[in-house]
Amino acid sequence: MDGKNLPIIALDFPDGEKAWDFLSRFDGEQLYIKVGMELYYREGAELLKSLKEKGHWIFLDLKLHDIPNTVQRAMKVLAGLSVDMVNVHAAGGTEMMKAALYGLEEGTKAGKTRPTLIAVTQLTSTSEEQMQREQLIDRSIDESVLHYALLARESGLDGVVCSAYEASSIAKEAGSGFLRVTPGIRMSESKSDDQKRIVTPSDAREMGSSLIVIGRPVTQAADPVFSYKKVLTEWER
Ligand SMILES: O=C(O)c1cc(=O)[nH]c(=O)n1[C@@H]1O[C@H](COP(=O)(O)O)[C@@H](O)[C@H]1O
Numbered sequence: 001m002d003g004k005n006l007p008i009i010a011l012d013f014p015d016g017e018k019a020w021d022f023l024s025r026f027d028g029e030q031l032y033i034k035v036g037m038e039l040y041y042r043e044g045a046e047l048l049k050s051l052k053e054k055g056h057w058i059f060l061d062l063k064l065h066d067i068p069n070t071v072q073r074a075m076k077v078l079a080g081l082s083v084d085m086v087n088v089h090a091a092g093g094t095e096m097m098k099a100a101l102y103g104l105e106e107g108t109k110a111g112k113t114r115p116t117l118i119a120v121t122q123l124t125s126t127s128e129e130q131m132q133r134e135q136l137i138d139r140s141i142d143e144s145v146l147h148y149a150l151l152a153r154e155s156g157l158d159g160v161v162c163s164a165y166e167a168s169s170i171a172k173e174a175g176s177g178f179l180r181v182t183p184g185i186r187m188s189e190s191k192s193d194d195q196k197r198i199v200t201p202s203d204a205r206e207m208g209s210s211l212i213v214i215g216r217p218v219t220q221a222a223d224p225v226f227s228y229k230k231v232l233t234e235w236e237r
Pocket of ligand 1: 010
């Protein structure tokens, strides 16, 4: 399997020591890793550099959401961190998403590949009822996610973060090359935690997700390597 199609492990740990302790169990295997706010705010760019030196692929998940100028300038900086994928919130709007892409292109050095840029639509921890009540969106969650996906597509982004429930309609409307990155992955026996729209790895594949992101069912497992291999086998099958 191409490294860029591997299940993405959300490395949600409070510090580098715990993150490296987890990774040491994988015996030099190259992984696709998501570094989120918790770990990045603690360890910064040095950690990303070390992960790259070990040959891992990196999704830097900072979910930028600010005025276009700020996002553009921040993306220009992130482009210099040698990561493979970054993200923004689609709720920031098309002007912000275009600015993000522009900043990322500006910051990508000649001869280097621009990191993939995706937009979060509705968080997988959001239910339809909560979205309607708190965001005052009087539509189904599928419609809201698809709408954000089409805005992201129009802004030139490479894909979106969505649950598997919306993946096939996005592929149909935005094209199969437009990425559908799906967190909220659970094995049938694991608890859902704070996630609302969850599926198993094989369901995600059958429902049209292009990539999956999984955290706690692997990172908190008694045997993380065994749990990861189970996810990998289900995803690849
Ligand atoms: O952008 C993300 O990665 C993300 C978007 C989303 O809608 N839902 C979501 O869970 N995530 C991230 O995916 C990971 C899921 O972790 P687990 O719920 O532990 O599997 C977390 O690091 C979240 O920050």
